[in-house]
Amino acid sequence: MKNEEYPPSEDTFFIANNIENEQGQYALDIGSGSGYLTKLLSKNFSFVVGTDINCNVLQHQTSYKTNNLICCNGSDALNIKFDFIVCNLPYLATDEILDIATDGGAEGFEIPKKIFDSAQKNLKTDGKFVFVTSSLSNYEKLIDYVQKLGLKPQIIAKKKLFFEELILVEARN
Numbered sequence: 707m708k709n710e711e712y713p714p715s716e717d718t719f720f721i722a723n724n725i726e727n728e729q730g731q732y733a734l735d736i737g738s739g740s741g742y743l744t745k746l747l748s749k750n751f752s753f754v755v756g757t758d759i760n761c762n763v764l765q766h767q768t769s770y771k772t773n774n775l776i777c778c779n780g781s782d783a784l785n786i787k788f789d790f791i792v793c794n795l796p797y798l799a800t801d802e803i804l805d806i807a808t809d810g811g812a813e814g815f816e817i818p819k820k821i822f823d824s825a826q827k828n829l830k831t832d833g834k835f836v837f838v839t840s841s842l843s844n845y846e847k848l849i850d851y852v853q854k855l856g857l858k859p860q861i862i863a864k865k866k867l868f869f870e871e872l873i874l875v876e877a878r879n
């Protein structure tokens with residue numbers, strides 16, 4: 707299995723442009739990777755945590771290094787309620803998980819589901835969870851699932867790329 711760092715990419719910048727004005731006390735970046743979004747959140751939130759299932763990537767963050775990095779699935783290891791949670795999901799629909807940075811498993815739903823199941827407990831009552839998905843996955847199924855968890859999702863931005871459309875979803879408690 708490939709487990710290299712995912713460099714800041716189109717989807718990272720798409721999310722960054724849409725969340726740069728978010729502010730508050732506690733923020734969480736699930737799938738921190740290079741730390742680009744975690745670092746961005748550190749400007750406007752007083753306490754920021756980044757998690758990633760890839761411990762190696764967290765240990766070797768360089769350009770966007772932050773404190774409070776935890777290696778776990780989703781936010782399994784955390785018992786804090788956050789005002790804001792962001793996740794650049796591994797959303798690609800794939801038969802197998804060959805690259806944990808991008809592969810979302812069946813319909814691009816399997817891994818995102820695991821992340822949502824984990825993160826739900828960490829969102830404050832009036833908190834906001836922003837995640838990116840894509841036309842290359844069954845994003846409707848994902849949005850339906852978020853609704854089943856009791857959150858109120860809405861698509862807040864879309865971006866057409868050459869081979870896919872990125873879809874940014876905001877889910878509120």
Ligand SMILES: C[S@@+](CC[C@H](N)C(=O)[O-])C[C@H]1O[C@@H](n2cnc3c(N)ncnc32)[C@H](O)[C@@H]1O
Pocket residue numbers: 712713714715717718736737738739740741742743757758759760763778779780781794795796806807808817820821
């Ligand atoms: C698309 S990359 C995004 C990296 C970075 N946040 C960015 O926006 O450039 C997805 C990240 O999620 C991590 N990841 C995959 N499955 C995960 C899981 N179940 N729990 C936590 N992190 C996970 C990957 O290791 C990878 O670093």
